[in-house]
Amino acid sequence: MSALLSLKNVWVEYGDKVVLEKVNLEVSEGAFLSIIGPSGAGKSSLLRLILGQEAPTRGKILLDGEPLKPECGPDRGVVFQRYSVFPHMTVLGNVTFGLECPAAPFAARLFGTARRKAEAEATAMLEAVGLADNLNLYPAQMSGGMQQRLAIAQALIKRPRILLLDEPFGALDPGIRADMHGLITRLWRDYSLTVVMVTHDIKEAFTLGTRVLALDKRRHDPHAPHRYGATAVYDLPLRGPPVPAPEATPEPQPATAAS
Amino acid sequence: MRLINRHFSKRDRLIAGGTPILLLVVFYLITALQRHAANPSDKILPLPSGMAKAITDLLTTPDPLSGNLVFWADTFASLQRLGLGLGIATLFALVLGLLIGALPPVRAALSPLVTGIAVIPPIALLPILFIALGLGETSKVVLIAIGVAPVMVRDIAAHVGSLPREQIIKAETLGANSWQIIARVALPQAMPRLLQAIRLALGPAWVFLISAEAVASDIGLGYRIFLVRRYLSMDVIIPYVAWIALLAILMDVTLAAISKRAFPWAHGEGR
Numbered sequence: 292m293s294a295l296l297s298l299k300n301v302w303v304e305y306g307d308k309v310v311l312e313k314v315n316l317e318v319s320e321g322a323f324l325s326i327i328g329p330s331g332a333g334k335s336s337l338l339r340l341i342l343g344q345e346a347p348t349r350g351k352i353l354l355d356g357e358p359l360k361p362e363c364g365p366d367r368g369v370v371f372q373r374y375s376v377f378p379h380m381t382v383l384g385n386v387t388f389g390l391e392c393p394a395a396p397f398a399a400r401l402f403g404t405a406r407r408k409a410e411a412e413a414t415a416m417l418e419a420v421g422l423a424d425n426l427n428l429y430p431a432q433m434s435g436g437m438q439q440r441l442a443i444a445q446a447l448i449k450r451p452r453i454l455l456l457d458e459p460f461g462a463l464d465p466g467i468r469a470d471m472h473g474l475i476t477r478l479w480r481d482y483s484l485t486v487v488m489v490t491h492d493i494k495e496a497f498t499l500g501t502r503v504l505a506l507d508k509r510r511h512d513p514h515a516p517h518r519y520g521a522t523a524v525y526d527l528p529l530r531g532p533p534v535p536a537p538e539a540t541p542e543p544q545p546a547t548a549a550s
Numbered sequence: 551m552r553l554i555n556r557h558f559s560k561r562d563r564l565i566a567g568g569t570p571i572l573l574l575v576v577f578y579l580i581t582a583l584q585r586h587a588a589n590p591s592d593k594i595l596p597l598p599s600g601m602a603k604a605i606t607d608l609l610t611t612p613d614p615l616s617g618n619l620v621f622w623a624d625t626f627a628s629l630q631r632l633g634l635g636l637g638i639a640t641l642f643a644l645v646l647g648l649l650i651g652a653l654p655p656v657r658a659a660l661s662p663l664v665t666g667i668a669v670i671p672p673i674a675l676l677p678i679l680f681i682a683l684g685l686g687e688t689s690k691v692v693l694i695a696i697g698v699a700p701v702m703v704r705d706i707a708a709h710v711g712s713l714p715r716e717q718i719i720k721a722e723t724l725g726a727n728s729w730q731i732i733a734r735v736a737l738p739q740a741m742p743r744l745l746q747a748i749r750l751a752l753g754p755a756w757v758f759l760i761s762a763e764a765v766a767s768d769i770g771l772g773y774r775i776f777l778v779r780r781y782l783s784m785d786v787i788i789p790y791v792a793w794i795a796l797l798a799i800l801m802d803v804t805l806a807a808i809s810k811r812a813f814p815w816a817h818g819e820g821r
Contacts, residue, residue, distance in 0.1 A: 429815040
């Protein structure tokens with residue numbers, strides 16, 4: 292089994308406060324991993340680790356067998372709950388930006404043919420998320436759901452090895468959320484993505500994920516609530532990863548295979 | 551209905567806004583008329599006719615020494631100083647503000663210096679500037695620049711520094727380097743704030759301009775006001791002050807309009 296991403300005995304501590312302890316995790320290519328857990332259980336910390344926004348206090352993180360640099364890079368795309376899109380760029384500009392960055396390190400902009408080519412590619416990506424009719428709008432002119440579609444397109448244009456979703460649908464109303472679930476499942480299948488999603492909606496975690504990871508504290512000292520950190524308490528494989536079978540929803544097996 | 555919910559229509563706003571101004575003008579006219587009834591050669595509160603005559607003189611009669619029309623020469627000299635000073639300050643605000651806001655090493659190196667300069671009252675520097683740079687244009691322009699730049703730099707730096715962390719992370723995951731993040735993410739979002747900072751800096755900039763002109767100058771709106779003060783020429787001072795106010799309002803409105811046109815995304819266009 293080829294692990295695309297592996298965390299080996301990872302700890303995150305802020306001073307005396309232990310946030311994550313002894314996290315071991317292997318994410319295989321094509322998996323859709325949902326991470327759930329109560330507030331403060333280190334879901335977002337774990338995501339920030341994988342994103343490279345933070346370095347672990349102890350332990351190792353490997354991506355494709357290589358140690359991860361503690362800096363964000365284009366191999367990991369991300370969609371946050373909010374502020375994921377650039378308010379000063381149009382829809383098309385937001386997606387084209389990702390193509391301009393590697394191509395124009397000094398001008399920070401593409402011109403002429405190169406620009407038209409990048410814009411065509413961006414337009415195709417926007418079509419895939421259903422925003423083809425809104426290329427020239429600014430994010431502030433769109434609804435929350437459309438902004439998240441844009442954020443997804445923006446991340447996918449870089450063809451990241453892993454797509455990280457930090458409660459991406461948390462601020463959306465239920466109807467829109469269902470649409471977005473359909474969209475992300477389709478994109479996951481069409482682009483053979485590897486997705487790590489943090490959510491606090493358990494239903495969402497089980498509908499979308501091929502595997503659900505629950506983070507919580509195993510031990511709790513009431514006199515020193517920060518003494519112990521959270522770790523994976525449940526690791527439920529739901530469906531075989533790269534084979535997408537989204538139509539049939541298999542029964543979630545409550546196998547408590549803690550990592 | 552609560553007062554906080556009482557919104558006026560456009561016409562009502564005009565009436566509400568115009569009334570205090572109109573009352574002030576009427577109050578002035580009545581007092582001036584009373585004084586002129588008692589003493590027809592009163593200089594303290596000139597009548598509009600007196601002011602019109604004084605200004606017409608400055609507008610039409612060339613200065614016997616320089617041959618310039620005094621009013622326009624004053625206006626041009628003052629606006630040039632103001633423009634240069636504000637322009638230099640704006641340039642500093644943009645470059646330093648972006649670098650300090652976006653790059654932690656630059657912030658660590660320069661932030662204390664900028665803060666230190668910002669707390670010095672600029673007028674206290676005026677003697678130093680006059681001694682070091684002479685009494686010419688340079689010292690006046692530099693006074694305006696030093697007076698307003700630190701506040702603007704800090705404002706832009708704070709604005710750039712408070713851009714959502716998510717945006718910066720997102721740009722990094724799109725493969726942007728530090729320069730690209732500054733040029734494409736921070737700079738465009740700092741621009742509306744910069745225009746706002748210039749608008750707020752206009753007030754202090756005028757203060758420094760008039761101060762510098764009052765102390766040492768031979769031309770300029772501030773110079774003229776402080777010159778004719780010796781002769782109690784309120785008929786010149788009041789129109790000059792009104793003219794300064796009008797210029798300041800025009801600049802403010804223009805900057806606001808530019809911001810709205812150039813950066814529609816920052817003004818909630820659409821939704």
